[in-house]
Amino acid sequence: xxxxxxxxxxxxxxxxxxxxxxxxxxxxxxxxxxxxxxxxxxxxxxxxxxxxxxxxxxxxxxxxxxxxxxxxxxxxxxxxxxxxxxxxxxxxxxxxxxxxxxxxxxxxxxxxxxxxxxxxxxxxxxxxxxxxxxxxxxxxxxxxxxxxxxxxxxxxxxxxxxxxxxxxxxxxxxxxxxxxxxxxxxxxxxxxxxxxxxxxxxxxxxxxxxxxxxxxxxxxxxxxx
Numbered sequence: 007x008x009x010x011x012x013x014x015x016x017x018x019x020x021x022x023x024x025x026x027x028x029x030x031x032x033x034x035x036x037x038x039x040x041x042x043x044x045x046x047x048x049x050x051x052x053x054x055x056x057x058x059x060x061x062x063x064x065x066x067x068x069x070x071x072x073x074x075x076x077x078x079x080x081x082x083x084x085x086x087x088x089x090x091x092x093x094x095x096x097x098x099x100x101x102x103x104x105x106x107x108x109x110x111x112x113x114x115x116x117x118x119x120x121x122x123x124x125x126x127x128x129x130x131x132x133x134x135x136x137x138x139x140x141x142x143x144x145x146x147x148x149x150x151x152x153x154x155x156x157x158x159x160x161x162x163x164x165x166x167x168x169x170x171x172x173x174x175x176x177x178x179x180x181x182x183x184x185x186x187x188x189x190x191x192x193x194x195x196x197x198x199x200x201x202x203x204x205x206x207x208x209x210x211x212x213x214x215x216x217x218x219x220x221x222x223x224x225x226x227x228x229x230x231x
Contacts, residue, residue: 021202025195032191042108042133048181055195056181060112068187069179070196071213073203077114077174078167080142080149080156087148088166095123095171102147104138107131114176115150139165152176153209177213 026034037053045062047053061069079098081088087097098120110116110129120126130147132138139156142149143164150170159165180196187193204212 018199018202020206021199024202025198028198029191029194042106045181048183051183054182054186055192057178058181059114059176059178061179066184067181068184069181070187070200072178072180072196072200073207073210073213074175074177075152075154075210077150077170077176078153078156079170080139080151080165080167082143082145083163083166085145085148085166087168090168093168093170095120095125098127098148099125101127102130103127104130104132104141104147104149106138107133113150114174115170119150119170119174150174154203154207157208 022034026032044053044056045058045060045065045067048056049066057072058069079087079093087093087101090097103115105113132141135151135155138149138151139159141147153167156165156167160167180199182192187196200213203210
């Protein structure tokens with residue numbers, strides 16, 4: 007039996023189906039929304055795998071790179087910033103930034119875009135991705151989310167996304183207890199999920215390409231098109 011934590015497992019459903027076909031004897035359970043700090047539960051044996059972009063040093067956990075993704079600014083289509091071709095930190099100074107209920111130091115948009123520029127917008131916590139997107143669409147705030155998470159909503163015209171600075175990229179990892187990464191079932195699950203994501207998910211790229219250990223977003227620079 008394997009228990010995993012991921013906020014958006016529905017985008018990885020085909021990979022899970024392929025894995026279950028190859029490993030029918032493994033019972034898979036998913037949990038999400040219970041906590042936004044799931045790695046202690048992984049350390050304590052309550053979870054077997056966590057999808058995360060946070061690496062805890064000296065944690066007794068092993069992190070396998072899955073894929074790289076772009077964090078983009080998410081706006082209502084009629085938001086004034088939706089017409090801008092270039093988003094700078096200063097553009098967000100007077101906005102309400104909707105975030106998950108975590109310390110701001112864990113947010114890529116804070117660490118690598120806003121903080122270096124000395125910009126501190128109003129932060130409002132929302133503990134549900136769907137609700138967060140609905141609030142953005144209703145002009146109740148803006149958000150910075152992985153592009154692959156909001157791409158389908160953007161195609162429906164409910165929101166628009168914009169590149170932050172020169173592009174803010176992060177890396178998703180599969181975290182397991184150190185030693186478990188060598189188990190055949192764990193290797194198979196990680197490989198199946200990684201391959202599906204890189205082959206089928208929009209706006210992600212292979213984690214084999216270097217991101218130089220940290221996301222980058224140069225404030226005020228021209229975004230890549």
